[in-house]
Amino acid sequence: MAVTGATGGVGCVAVEILAKLGFQVVAITGKAAEESDWLKAIGAAEVLARQSIDLTKIRPLGAATYAGAVDNLGGDILAWLLSMQKIGGTVAAVGLAADMKLNTTVAPFILRGVHLLGTDSANCPMSLRQTLWNRLAVDWRPDRVHDQVRTIDFEDLPTHFDAYLKGMVRGRTVVRIGRDSIPDPHRAP
Numbered sequence: 001m002a003v004t005g006a007t008g009g010v011g012c013v014a015v016e017i018l019a020k021l022g023f024q025v026v027a028i029t030g031k032a033a034e035e036s037d038w039l040k041a042i043g044a045a046e047v048l049a050r051q052s053i054d055l056t057k058i059r060p061l062g063a064a065t066y067a068g069a070v071d072n073l074g075g076d077i078l079a080w081l082l083s084m085q086k087i088g089g090t091v092a093a094v095g096l097a098a099d100m101k102l103n104t105t106v107a108p109f110i111l112r113g114v115h116l117l118g119t120d121s122a123n124c125p126m127s128l129r130q131t132l133w134n135r136l137a138v139d140w141r142p143d144r145v146h147d148q149v150r151t152i153d154f155e156d157l158p159t160h161f162d163a164y165l166k167g168m169v170r171g172r173t174v175v176r177i178g179r180d181s182i183p184d185p186h187r188a189p
């Protein structure tokens with residue numbers, strides 16, 4: 001199972017949950033040199049540097065390597081992931097951190113029965129949210145990622161945007177709205 005944008009907020013949770021479920025997770029990242037140890041600590045079996053993938057030579061069908069993927073990037077990396085699926089592989093398109101476009105062929109769909117699933121958390125029905133929250137609280141609980149969540153104040157948001165746009169941030173960030181209203185378990189007293 002592959003996860004792109006693996007050090008990002010969505011990616012790292014996906015890595016930990018998929019590993020908990022017993023998948024061999026390949027974490028694909030632009031920060032392999034700095035973050036391989038962390039990605040392995042949260043459950044990745046392997047870390048693949050995004051820079052090592054030649055996206056100029058994507059074949060309609062590549063080596064059948066992955067049983068599925070969670071893709072946070074879109075664009076050529078999503079096209080490459082589709083070409084690398086095993087028969088019946090399922091790819092969840094979550095994000096567009098690299099590109100909104102998708103230039104691919106129908107080959108993975110009609111010759112390997114690959115599925116491309118859309119993901120839209122904003123319109124997720126409440127009943128499904130509650131089911132997922134319950135699982136996230138128990139058997140899917142991503143403890144190793146949660147341990148490293150950072151909290152920032154709403155007023156400080158603008159000073160963090162640049163790092164996000166450059167893909168330099170690792171893990172999840174909670175934005176605190178109303179300085180005194182929510183106790184912050186991650187902040188020193």
Ligand SMILES: NC(=O)c1ccc[n+]([C@@H]2O[C@H](COP(=O)([O-])OP(=O)(O)OC[C@H]3O[C@@H](n4cnc5c(N)ncnc54)[C@H](OP(=O)(O)O)[C@@H]3O)[C@@H](O)[C@H]2O)c1
Nearest residue numbers: 005006007008009010029030095096097098119120121167
């Ligand atoms: N569909 C939905 O319902 C839904 C819900 C939440 C988020 N999203 C989308 O999912 C994506 C990921 O969200 P997130 O919260 O995880 O974001 P994030 O914390 O900013 O992480 C994105 C990760 O993507 C990689 N990346 C960043 N810029 C890149 C670039 N220009 N080219 C290639 N890789 C780049 C980096 O990871 P590496 O360095 O490890 O590669 C980065 O950490 C975003 O596009 C977001 O808008 C969609």
